[in-house]
Amino acid sequence: MEITTRSLWTLIHGMGFGALYLMACSGALIALYRCYSPSLPDSVALQDDRFLKIYLVAMTVLAWITVLSGTYIIYPWYRAVAPAGVSSLAAFPQQLLKSNPATIGWHSLGMEWKEHVAWLVPISITVAAAVVFRYGRDLRNHPQLRAALWSFILVSFLAAGIAGFFGAMLNKNAPVEGGQTIQIMHGE
Amino acid sequence: MPNGSGAAAILAGGVGMFAVGALAIAADKSALLGKLLVFYSPTGRLSGVTCTAVLIWLSSWAILEWRWGRHDVALARINAVAFALLGLSLLLTFPPVAELF
Numbered sequence: 677m678e679i680t681t682r683s684l685w686t687l688i689h690g691m692g693f694g695a696l697y698l699m700a701c702s703g704a705l706i707a708l709y710r711c712y713s714p715s716l717p718d719s720v721a722l723q724d725d726r727f728l729k730i731y732l733v734a735m736t737v738l739a740w741i742t743v744l745s746g747t748y749i750i751y752p753w754y755r756a757v758a759p760a761g762v763s764s765l766a767a768f769p770q771q772l773l774k775s776n777p778a779t780i781g782w783h784s785l786g787m788e789w790k791e792h793v794a795w796l797v798p799i800s801i802t803v804a805a806a807v808v809f810r811y812g813r814d815l816r817n818h819p820q821l822r823a824a825l826w827s828f829i830l831v832s833f834l835a836a837g838i839a840g841f842f843g844a845m846l847n848k849n850a851p852v853e854g855g856q857t858i859q860i861m862h863g864e
Numbered sequence: 865m866p867n868g869s870g871a872a873a874i875l876a877g878g879v880g881m882f883a884v885g886a887l888a889i890a891a892d893k894s895a896l897l898g899k900l901l902v903f904y905s906p907t908g909r910l911s912g913v914t915c916t917a918v919l920i921w922l923s924s925w926a927i928l929e930w931r932w933g934r935h936d937v938a939l940a941r942i943n944a945v946a947f948a949l950l951g952l953s954l955l956l957t958f959p960p961v962a963e964l965f
Contacts, residue, residue, distance in 0.1 A: 747914065752906030785959050792888045792957040795914050796881045799921055800950075803877035807870045814865045820939040821870040824946065828877060831950050 677863060681855035682753050689750055690843050693742035697797070698840055700735050701833035704804075707731060708829065712815040712822055725813050732805035739798040739832070746794060746843075753852050754787070769850035782849050786842035794839035800832040868932030871942045876928050878949030880921020885956025887913045889965050 679687075710716065711724040758768040765772040773783040804825050808815065815822055891898045891909045901912025955961050 743914075747907055747910060748904070751910065755906075755908065788959045788962075789957060791910055792884055792913070793954065795884045795917065796953055796957070799877055799880045799884075799918070803873050806873050810869050810873070811865060817865075818867055818870065818939075820943055821867060821874075824870070824874045824939075824943050827947055827950060828874070831881075831954065835954070 677860040678857050679860060680853050680857055682750075682852050684858065685745070685749055686847060686852045689742060689745045690840065690847065693738055693745065694836065694840050694843065697735060697738045697742055698833070698836050700731070700738065701829060701836065704728075704731060704735060704829050705826070705833075708808075708822070708825060712813070714816050721813055721816070729805075729809055729812070732801070732808055736798065736801050736805045739801045739836075743794050743798050746839075747791070750852055751791065753854065754846075767854045769846070769852055772850045773846075779849050782842075782846055786846055790839045790842040790846070793835045796835040797832045797839070800828040800835070804828045804832070866934060866936045867939050868935040868937045869929060871937045871939050872925060872928035872932045874946045875942050876921055876925035878946035878953075879924045880917055881953035882949040882956070883917035883920040884914065885953045885962075887917055889956060889962045892962065893965060 707724060707728045711721055711728050716724075753769075755770045756768055758765055758771050762768075765775055770783055770787070773779045773787075807821060807825055811818065811821065815825075887901070891901045891913050898909050901909040901916065903915055904911040
């Protein structure tokens, strides 16, 4: 059983950082509601406030490392141009997708959307984390700020979902492969 | 606590996200801009589009924080503008919409 370094990076980016971020989004929305609902007693809100701040910082870090690893590590491998005379496009995912009318849409719609929409995620979650840090429990007195936070976290969830879906489908149709081979275990 | 600091973060976030969509379209339509936005060649113009958008976002945040940080502002109107920018940013990054320009 073996895996290439490029494939491993793609796994870390998508299944590690990206999927973890998507799962964390629902938690953030629930925590935001629980923490700053005016009907909650103060003792609960104080504990939850501290938790939510740490949680949102972790999400912010996760969002940034996901887009940075995607843009600067994996994307260059995806868009690498095959030298003239190459017989197989397996190591050149973008060209492989564009070479077939049945798969070209995964690039022209999927990757073209994913590469930009993914960048809305770290911006929106950084804004949400900054506002929670600045206001903390005082958010209970600012319903309009709470509404904005909800919207920013929802947009980040939606954008991460779009990027994650197309990332998975792109990797299914034209996997990013290559680099050194890592032997995980020997079969019998 | 005045709401100005939160409003600054929210509006700047909307501006930054809108900048991602707008710059992506501009770089696609203008060959010169597309070339200028190649900050890191293995990633192509995506590097310039995103770095410039992040710069616009952080600069607008700093300016708005400086202007509004210690005041109360009309948050309903600012939220409406920020929500419109969020919606537009999602639309502008969608390739069939970007093709309309």
